[in-house]
Amino acid sequence: MTTAPAGAPQRRETSPRPTDRPTAPRGRRPMTAGRRANRAGLAFVSPTFIVVLVVVVLPIAWTVLLAFQRAKLVDIQGMGLFGNWSLDNFAQVFDSAGFWSSLTTTLLYTAGATLGSVALGLVAALALRKPFHGRGLLRAAMLLPYVAPVVAVAFVWEVALSPQYGVVNDWGRHLFGWDDPIAFLSTREYEVHLLGMHVDIPLALLTVIAFECWRYFPFAFLFILARLQAVPDGLEEAALVDGATVSQRFRHILLPQLMPVIALLCVLRFIMTFNKFDDVYLLTGGGAGTNVAAVRVYDFLTARYDVGAAAAQALVLAAALMILLGFYFKLFGNKVQEES
Amino acid sequence: MTRKAALTRAHVEERIFGVLRWCVIAFLAVITLLPFYYMLLLSVKPIDALLLDPGSLLISAKDFTLATYRDVLRSTDDGGQGFLRFLLNSALVSLGTVALTLLAAVPGAYAVSRLKFFGHRQVSALFLAVYLFPATLLAVPLFVVFAKMGLSSSLVGLAIVYVAQTVPVSIYMLKNYLVTIPASIEEAAALDGCTRLQTVRKVILPLTLPSLMATGLYVFMIAWNEFLFALLFLAAVPGKWTVSLGLAQLSNGIEVPKTVLMAGSVVLTIPVVLLFFAAERLLTEGLTSGADKS
Numbered sequence: 240m241t242t243a244p245a246g247a248p249q250r251r252e253t254s255p256r257p258t259d260r261p262t263a264p265r266g267r268r269p270m271t272a273g274r275r276a277n278r279a280g281l282a283f284v285s286p287t288f289i290v291v292l293v294v295v296v297l298p299i300a301w302t303v304l305l306a307f308q309r310a311k312l313v314d315i316q317g318m319g320l321f322g323n324w325s326l327d328n329f330a331q332v333f334d335s336a337g338f339w340s341s342l343t344t345t346l347l348y349t350a351g352a353t354l355g356s357v358a359l360g361l362v363a364a365l366a367l368r369k370p371f372h373g374r375g376l377l378r379a380a381m382l383l384p385y386v387a388p389v390v391a392v393a394f395v396w397e398v399a400l401s402p403q404y405g406v407v408n409d410w411g412r413h414l415f416g417w418d419d420p421i422a423f424l425s426t427r428e429y430e431v432h433l434l435g436m437h438v439d440i441p442l443a444l445l446t447v448i449a450f451e452c453w454r455y456f457p458f459a460f461l462f463i464l465a466r467l468q469a470v471p472d473g474l475e476e477a478a479l480v481d482g483a484t485v486s487q488r489f490r491h492i493l494l495p496q497l498m499p500v501i502a503l504l505c506v507l508r509f510i511m512t513f514n515k516f517d518d519v520y521l522l523t524g525g526g527a528g529t530n531v532a533a534v535r536v537y538d539f540l541t542a543r544y545d546v547g548a549a550a551a552q553a554l555v556l557a558a559a560l561m562i563l564l565g566f567y568f569k570l571f572g573n574k575v576q577e578e579s
Numbered sequence: 580m581t582r583k584a585a586l587t588r589a590h591v592e593e594r595i596f597g598v599l600r601w602c603v604i605a606f607l608a609v610i611t612l613l614p615f616y617y618m619l620l621l622s623v624k625p626i627d628a629l630l631l632d633p634g635s636l637l638i639s640a641k642d643f644t645l646a647t648y649r650d651v652l653r654s655t656d657d658g659g660q661g662f663l664r665f666l667l668n669s670a671l672v673s674l675g676t677v678a679l680t681l682l683a684a685v686p687g688a689y690a691v692s693r694l695k696f697f698g699h700r701q702v703s704a705l706f707l708a709v710y711l712f713p714a715t716l717l718a719v720p721l722f723v724v725f726a727k728m729g730l731s732s733s734l735v736g737l738a739i740v741y742v743a744q745t746v747p748v749s750i751y752m753l754k755n756y757l758v759t760i761p762a763s764i765e766e767a768a769a770l771d772g773c774t775r776l777q778t779v780r781k782v783i784l785p786l787t788l789p790s791l792m793a794t795g796l797y798v799f800m801i802a803w804n805e806f807l808f809a810l811l812f813l814a815a816v817p818g819k820w821t822v823s824l825g826l827a828q829l830s831n832g833i834e835v836p837k838t839v840l841m842a843g844s845v846v847l848t849i850p851v852v853l854l855f856f857a858a859e860r861l862l863t864e865g866l867t868s869g870a871d872k873s
Contacts, residue, residue, distance in 0.1 A: 273695070279775050280696025287687025287750065291706065294743035298720035305719065366603040377604065379859045381611045386855045388804040390823040391844035394830065395618045398837050406617060409634030453610060465867035484592040514713030517806040521827065536715040541811070546723055553716045560713070 305550035328551035337530060342559065345513065345531045348448055352515075353508040355452030357501060360459025365489070367460075368467050378464075385457035393521035396450055400424055427528040443527035447519050451512060459504050466500040467493070506567065513560050532556045615848075622647055622845045626836040647842035655817075660839070662846055664818070665825035668734060669803055670850075672821060675738040676802040677795045680745045684794070685787075687746075688753035689779060693762070706750050714807055717743060722811050732816040740808045745798045752797065755868045756790035757783070793865025796858050803851050822847045 307324050332338060363381065367374060384392060399405050402420035411417040421429070421442070429442035470493065478488050516533040519525060525534035532552065539549035620638060621629060628635075628642045653659025687706070691699060717740075725736050760783065768778040784791070809824040820828065826843045829835055855862065 276694045277696040280690045280694030280699060283686040283690035283694065284696070284699075284702055287683050287690075287706075287746065288702065290683040290742065290746060294721075294739060295717065295746075296705075298717050298724070298743075301720040301724075302716055305723070362603055363607055366600050366607070371604075377608055379856060381607055382855070382859070382863070383611050383615055383852065386800060386851060387615070387848050388806075388823055388851060390804075390806055390826050391618065391848045392614065394826070394840055394844050395614045398621065398841065399614065399617055401837075404629055404633040404837065406634055406636065409632075413634060457611075461863055461867050465863075482589060484589040485596045486592055514715055516715060521806070533713070533715045536718070537807070537811075540719060540722060546719060550719045553713065553719055557713055557716050 302550045302553060305547055306554045307551075308547055328547040329555070331548050332551045332555055337535075341530045341532050341535055344444065344529065345533075345556075348444065348451070348515075348519070348529070348531055349509055349512040351445075351448040352451035352455070352512045353505055355448060356455040356508055357459045357504050359452055359456035360461075360504070361463050361497070361501065363456060363460040364463035364467055365493075367464065381460060382457045384454045389454070389517050390521060392454065393450070393518065397424065397522065400446065424523050425527045441528050443523055443529050447522050447529050450522060451515070451518055454518065455508060455512075459508070462500055462504055463497060466497055470496050506564070509567075510560065510564070513563075514556065532559075618841050618844050618848070621838050622841040624838050626838045629838060647836075647839045648846070650839050651842045651846060660825070660829055660835075660843065661817075662822065662825060662843060665820050665822040666846065666850075668819060669821040669823070672734050672738050672741065673799050673802040675735070676741040676745065677798045679738060679742045680749050680798045681791065681795060683742060684746050684749035684753055685784075685791075686779075688750045688757055689783065691750065692754045692757040693765075706747050714744065718807060718811055721808075725812060732813055732819055734819060737808060737812055737821075738802075740812070741798075741802045741805060744805070745801050748801075749794045749798060752794045752865050752868075753787065753790055756787060756865070759868075760786055789861055790865055792858060793861045796854060796862050797866065799854065800851055 306328055307326065309325060309327060367378060367381075400407050400423040402408055402422045405420075407423070408417070408420040411421070423446045424443055426442040428439040431438045431440055474492050474496075475488055478492050483491070514533055515531070516537060519529050519531050520534050520537065523529045525531070525538070533556065536549050536553045536556065539545050539552055617636070620636065623643055623645065624638055625642060625644050625646070628638075649659070651660045651662045653661070654664065655661040687702075690696065691702060691706070721740055721743075728736075764782060764786070765778050768782045769775075773781065803821075804823065805821075806823045806827065809821045810827065813819045813821070813824055814828070817828075822843075826840070826847055829843055830840055
């Protein structure tokens, strides 16, 4: 790391200070400021780069290899890096019961949770925009769901929603007159009578989506609030003078300003939720119509010790995500680019 | 006429949204605070009181008990659940992760934000792209490698995995802060004869302290709260469980009263919430800096 010579102000290659200016090339070392910065940069970045390479890039590369091999955990010990290639794992993944339904579930779950958390975050940011007594405290408290350990909050939800001893069902029966307790986390389809119609709603899935919205709206809230506070006052004042109403000001002044950060949040939340494992696993274990793909990867890995199939499933998941992101950037690329 | 109409519409909207705003604020306060209050409440209730009246959100003085905490914290030899041990494990893993992550992320963030070197665009893109890869994708090979190396049930192995999860975000957070430090400060240090390493250590690091703390806190939170990898690597060795894992296993195991489970949840939540409240402003600014420029 010390290969970099005495630090030169490398950010100004175009106008090096007199002391740094390469004098007539003596010997074979005409160290320009640019070259020095280059060397220092490489030296500084290499530890990080190596860490990322070893713990992230190489494992991912190996997943790709594993996905194309027959690999049970017991065989791995003696297996070379390049065993027998086959597409069996993918065939197994695509053929296995519930693959497509799990992909659909994942999509519904991700879309619902992403839109829900960003929308709630937006509403929260708008409500907390103007100062009021106790705002700082509430703002801090509102981050609790995001900060608290997932295991702890998942249990609280589980207990609160429990049909036997949960507070939600108890209150539901007393306040809303529910006849039977509702098993929120283990009911695949809940029949609702609405105006004489019978509709089946995927209750467990909706519950885990609600959980995800609740847990991650603070994240969206933080970013949107930060952006809101950077909106110049003059814009809104001008609109106010022109007689624009609250909703008009939001629609025509604030929303365009917020759009880039909202788009970015949607992408980030989508990616994160798409791969989410622990929330669903802890709440329902993947049962009752909530078998998202990430939980399937875990099942392949731990229930059957089928490393190859798990890798293939993870890879399919990643590929699906890439394709979706590809579409997204094709459609809205400019907005997100602006932001990042 | 139209002006008057517009004015009244503005007036009506002002009213509606004014009321709506307070409804939203109340709603948010309820949904964020109530679950945590509920957790705390159940943790100090005997299980009978809960079963008798599940809807009660209050506790009477005669019901109040701390036996649940005694049960959760006491070591397994004494018939408890051994959460003190788990707390220690979690603390070790989390602090180790913070140290390792900062060690790896600081030079990288500095290089990416300050130095123009060959491939610096690609490298920062790579760091961000890594952030987008699913944990499940990493879980498979790491599971195998660790099984092979015998690291699969060690806290060190777990910390290494967490570093992989946190380095990209850390670089991003630190980088956003570093670019706000004027380069002229470094130039002055260079003129005073500091080498670049000295400049970083003596000038940049002290200036970056707020961001370092925010990043460290964030990393700590991630490591403390993590569940998937702890479950994959440590499930077989109860002595090495982190609090998250311990709590999850507790709920799966032999019938444990829900109130004890809630006491475990409180124990798991308190350290991270305390840390968070101590440095809330720092963290939120560290996370969102860079979000407000468009």
